[in-house]
Amino acid sequence: MIKNENISDEQFNQKVEKDLLAHLTVNQKRNNIFIFLLIAIVLVGMFAYYRQIRYGLIVTSMRDYTSWGVYISNFVFFVAISLVGSLISSMLKLSKATWSTPLTRISEIIAIAAIFCASIIIIVDMGRPDRFLNVVIYGRIQSPILWDVMIISTYLVISILLLYLSLIPDLALCRDKLTGVSGVRKWFYRVFSVNWKGSPEQYKILHSIIAMLSIVVLPIAFAIHTVTSWLFSTTWRPGWDSTNLGPYFVSGALMAGAAVIIVAMYFIRNVYNLKEYLTDKVFDHMGKLLVLLSLIYLYFNINEYLGPAFKMVGVEGEHIIELFVGKYAGMYWAVQILGLILPIVILSFAWGRKPLPMLIISMLALLGAWFKRFLIVIPSLQHPYLPIQDVDESYRHYIPTWEEWAITFASFAACLLIITFLLRVLPAIPIWEMKRGVEPKSQEA
């Protein structure tokens, strides 16, 4: 936070406005190069998808048994990190953790980008995307797939509403204060600031609906990842046939969400020069939060594997052996140690909660989170309860093709592209919430 507490509210607010609007008018060449790179990756992914549409899913490594590959792992990953929006905007806000205020906007933007990419990647996974609407038209309401479609669209809308509501006063500020921006952007700020004047009545309405949505988003956020876990737990496969899967997925998602916000805030604070707002103190708090969430996730991890590993029954046992000492052992232990244990250990120390170590640790946690989803999806599919027989050898293994990797990387690039684009036109930190004494007194009562 800004150190000089002796300056007047007016001076303070002027500085906040100046600092937090600065990145919206500066033309950053580095940023442009980054955008070009992301677009190039997206285009390669689009070409790979064109090949998938033209030749069918045969261009992927998915076959009869491993029918869900990296696309579904990636989908679960995106759904997981989308939980960051409710973690910061709802859970921390409702618990009056004011240190998290500068993170709300970033978390909401990440949530929207992630849930949008999750929706896209699930369509990419379809062999016949032109039939997607049939899920809605002919969907069976008792199918977890339809529940997922319903909950994802519901979460996407509430994420957009949460982002938009907290943006209204800032959009009005952009409308009034930003000069030298394009006509389209001026139009955008004018229309979407909905005639915001900062009147007590407007503040009252805004606060009440934000508070309402902060509560409504909680069950939806829990539901989105629980329902995603039900896609697995209602399918009879070793590793998925578990009542633990819902909370296991939610805790993993909260951990991944905390990690992604740390990575985002490191880059945003450096690229947009926001060190006075995204302070070391905020990193410290986020570090502690990540430790807590990692410990919860560790608990569910132990819960998830201990039972089957103790019993070692049939295919469940084979699945465990494959993960612990078999062909996925390297990935499994790397995920558990580098992506889970290491963050707990390093972030438990104050020196580990400095920005750079936290960036590295959070990157490891995020990588671990992605590969963890890979380990949840693929090895289970390779161990069906009915034995695999009389099939081509390729059906027994799964190594993603270049098309699958290209589309996966394109989805990451698209997610980053959405975030980067939104941060170019929207203040990265909620200015009106950072200011002092702006809101009319009647509202505070």
Add this chain to the structure above:
Amino acid sequence: MKSLYKHILIIGLVVIIAAGNVFAQKNKKKTTRISVEYVKDHNKTETLVAKLRVKEKRYISLNDAIVKFYSVSDTSVLLDKIRTNKDGEAIFVIGDNPKIFKDSLGFMAFEVEYDGSTSLKGSNKKIAVKQSNLEVSFFQKDTIKFIEVEANEIGGNNQTSPVKGLKVLFYVKGTFSLFNFAKEKTDNKGKIKIEFPVTMPGDTNGELTIVAKVEEDDIYGTVESMGEINWGIPVPLVKEKQRGLGDTDAPLWMVYTLITLLSAVWFHYLYVIFMIIKIKLAKRSF
């Protein structure tokens, strides 16, 4: 910003057009492969089944392609042109077609041909078959139950004669597929006698369908015959289990719960939109 988006658009278009050109230049003709099989089913319907495939990474079925069927003697006579289905199969029903030539030994020779296209090479295949009949019957001697199969070939003058040493496979027809339980060769009289598999479960009345089949024989092709008898073990109908959420109709409690919960949430969204409009209409009061 504007020029940035222009650049992005131009680069995007160039990449898409270039990708299209790469495919346009790839015009080498692909290899096709055609196979043909003579099939006589249990209704005594005779067909020629041509299967057309094209080589991609591996051979895959080629649908919607025209396959020509010829009767071959000294000259070839076109019998029909048939389009392949989604499995790449074109099926020609032989029937009593007067154009089909049969030689003095009873052999009928056919040729199937695919002409190819601008992107696919043509292919053809010949086959010569002799017509035959399989008859399945059942009899009981003392307490032992038997299945008997008699195989006869049809000569050039439509005279039948027993087929010796013909390999016949025996199946029980299941709900989804055939279950093989025996394999024998015909004797000098063209007959096979095997014991009935009395331990085999039948339907509720013990009814079983026994299928005798000659499969892809060099001379007779695929010939099938079947017979039904109630010598199986009767299996009572299993009462259909309630499959809970996996059933065809969703339980009403679920429909109502989901609709209620979702309506509650979406009502909040509508309320928020209404309040945004109120923000827009609010008057400045300070």
